[in-house]
Amino acid sequence: MLTAEQLKGIYVPLVTPFRDGGELDLDSIGTNAQAVADAGAHGLVVNGTTGEAPTVAWEEVAVQFREIRERMAGRSSVPIVIGTGTNDTAATARRTEAAGKLGADAALVVVPYYSRPSQEGIVAHYREAASAGVPVIAYEIPSRTGIRLEPETAQAILELDGVIGIKDSSGRTGLIAELKRLGCAKPILCGEDAFFYAMLREGAAGGILASANCRTAGFADVWRFALAGRYQEAEAAFGRLLPMIRLLFREPNPAPFKYVLAKRRRISSDTLRLPMTPVSSALRPELDRLARALDAEEAAGAAGGLTETCGNIGVRSGYTEGMSIQQEDCRS
Numbered sequence: 001m002l003t004a005e006q007l008k009g010i011y012v013p014l015v016t017p018f019r020d021g022g023e024l025d026l027d028s029i030g031t032n033a034q035a036v037a038d039a040g041a042h043g044l045v046v047n048g049t050t051g052e053a054p055t056v057a058w059e060e061v062a063v064q065f066r067e068i069r070e071r072m073a074g075r076s077s078v079p080i081v082i083g084t085g086t087n088d089t090a091a092t093a094r095r096t097e098a099a100g101k102l103g104a105d106a107a108l109v110v111v112p113y114y115s116r117p118s119q120e121g122i123v124a125h126y127r128e129a130a131s132a133g134v135p136v137i138a139y140e141i142p143s144r145t146g147i148r149l150e151p152e153t154a155q156a157i158l159e160l161d162g163v164i165g166i167k168d169s170s171g172r173t174g175l176i177a178e179l180k181r182l183g184c185a186k187p188i189l190c191g192e193d194a195f196f197y198a199m200l201r202e203g204a205a206g207g208i209l210a211s212a213n214c215r216t217a218g219f220a221d222v223w224r225f226a227l228a229g230r231y232q233e234a235e236a237a238f239g240r241l242l243p244m245i246r247l248l249f250r251e252p253n254p255a256p257f258k259y260v261l262a263k264r265r266r267i268s269s270d271t272l273r274l275p276m277t278p279v280s281s282a283l284r285p286e287l288d289r290l291a292r293a294l295d296a297e298e299a300a301g302a303a304g305g306l307t308e309t310c311g312n313i314g315v316r317s318g319y320t321e322g323m324s325i326q327q328e329d330c331r332s
């Protein structure tokens with residue numbers, strides 16, 4: 001199981017591919033997981049926001065996990081985290097325990113949404129979840145949960161035995177700065193793609209980033225540059241990702257991601273489950289351009305690092321420049 005020391009680098013929250021009829025597409029699930037692992041992901045997340053957790057049944061989470069585990073056989077250095085958080089504490093604890101039985105390395109537990117509990121209630125929620133015996137990563141995302149963690153609450157959660165870190169999708173750097181000021185030593189992972197570089201500057205240990213479904217290696221380079229204290233290069237590498245990030249988040253996640261992955265034939269279909277709907281016809285031509293640029297980038301990389309550009313979406317295969325930085329095994 002994952003420890004706080006091991007929780008760092010780029011974790012990819014996987015999409016949950018469905019067939020046209022809406023049922024799970026296990027082939028695509030395995031293919032996508034393998035592709036991001038091959039591209040240098042340090043960890044995978046099943047059943048996150050990007051995985052459409054609200055409409056995926058627990059049995060389907062288990063089936064996906066087993067498929068990915070099988071495809072990852074022999075790659076013990078790629079931990080798999082399962083999203084287990086709900087707004088019901090007892091159900092969250094049960095799911096967290098079940099994730100451990102499946103073999104998950106950690107559980108991602110979102111702040112209980114909708115009910116708007118007190119800050120004490122939120123800490124108690126995490127105390128119960130962590131008592132299931134599976135390492136817990138807390139997940140702060142006020143834009144979705146309807147409630148914001150006070151820094152002292154986040155600190156109290158991080159001090160719980162069994163909580164190994166926090167994913168901060170607050171969309172600002174205030175929480176991480178305050179947690180660092182309070183002396184928090186557990187890892188804080190960025191969960192808001194556009195803030196990745198800013199949060200690395202504040203001491204983030206990595207990120208759980210939906211955009212890393214598309215350019216995993218590029219995000220890993222930003223992280224490695226920052227880890228090496230080479231901030232100018234990290235900023236430049238992040239600048240090359242930012243137009244893509246903005247494009248992918250122009251409509252509700254994960255519709256644009258699924259569209260691009262389907263275009264690139266990593267998954268068989270961009271089907272979503274309602275209430276999520278496909279991308280608009282206005283966005284499609286831009287995503288088509290991105291998919292083509294990513295294909296070209298991959299082909300150039302495979303051919304030895306030729307540079308492909310796609311001006312107005314900022315895709316360049318310059319990530320090969322980061323190869324001089326040593327790959328870090330996050331579980332060592």
Ligand SMILES: O=C(O)C1=N[C@H](C(=O)O)C[C@H](O)C1
Pocket residue numbers: 013045048049050051141169191192193208209210211253
């Ligand atoms: O699925 C996730 O985990 C993420 N979800 C966030 C969201 O959709 O709000 C975005 C982040 O990139 C990772």
